[in-house]
Every structure is written in structure tokens, then in C-alpha cells.
Amino acid sequence: MGVPQGPQPPSPSRRGRPRKVNPALQEEALYLYFVERLSMREVAKTLNLSHMTVYRMLSDPNVEVLL
Numbered sequence: 001m002g003v004p005q006g007p008q009p010p011s012p013s014r015r016g017r018p019r020k021v022n023p024a025l026q027e028e029a030l031y032l033y034f035v036e037r038l039s040m041r042e043v044a045k046t047l048n049l050s051h052m053t054v055y056r057m058l059s060d061p062n063v064e065v066l067l
Contacts, residue, residue: 021049026057033058 025047032043044051
């Protein structure tokens with residue numbers, strides 16, 4: 001019989017807190033903000049997110065917006 005192993009540490013690519021926002025939710029937020037012209041707070045309320053999450057999502061320099 002082997003020695004019981006404890007929980008394995010996360011792999012280097014999966015460290016930290018899991019993301020709440022998936023790509024589909026981010027796409028929806030971008031659509032609501034840029035196409036439907038909702039405010040960040042309205043987008044947050046519609047998607048059940050905090051307004052700061054929406055702010056960070058929309059100000060991310062890695063987000064490409066194709067209009």
C-alpha cells in the first residue's frame with residue numbers, strides 16, 4: 001500500500017482565483033455597451049456582475065472590438 005497523497009498543487013497555468021467572466025459573457029457585455037449603448041452600470045445589472053467587473057472587462061487592452 002502506498003502513502004496517501006495530499007491535494008496536488010495547481011498547475012502553473014491555473015493559479016489564482018477562477019475567472020467569473022467567460023468569453024461569451026464578455027462578448028455580451030461588449031454588445032450591450034457598444035451596440036445597445038447601455039451604461040456600464042446598466043450592463044452590470046443586466047448581466048448580474050459588479051460595475052467594476054464590467055469596467056475592468058471593457059478597459060482590458062487585450063479585448064478586440066470589431067464594430
